[in-house]
Amino acid sequence: MIPLPEATPDALRTAVAKIAPSRVPELTRHLFEATTHAQQTQSLAPLRAFVHSWAVFVAIERYPERASRLRELERIVDAGEADPTDAIDEIRRIGEWAESEVGL
Numbered sequence: 001m002i003p004l005p006e007a008t009p010d011a012l013r014t015a016v017a018k019i020a021p022s023r024v025p026e027l028t029r030h031l032f033e034a035t036t037h038a039q040q041t042q043s044l045a046p047l048r049a050f051v052h053s054w055a056v057f058v059a060i061e062r063y064p065e066r067a068s069r070l071r072e073l074e075r076i077v078d079a080g081e082a083d084p085t086d087a088i089d090e091i092r093r094i095g096e097w098a099e100s101e102v103g104l
Helices: 009-019 021-041 045-061 064-079 085-101
Strands: none
Touching: 009 021, 009 045, 021 045, 045 064, 045 085, 064 085
8 A cells, every 4th residue: 555645746646656557647638637727717626626536546546455346336336237326325435535534
């Protein structure tokens, strides 16, 4: 498990490169879009949303068992073969836990 990084674009990029290197291009694209939108709207909201999204991602992915469970729950919901209520509730709890861990 990697330590929880600071909630900055550079620290999040470094963490994502360690725990999910295939997602770095997506992070980079999201950061570019957030920066462009922030400049166009003269608002920090797009950058805050970027940090929130990727900080939560890192908080979940740095615990392999939790990340695996989240993917399993997402498959249950996506399959649409069973009542997804319990899976959705657990997905929400995982997200809330991650947000609290990163202080959001």
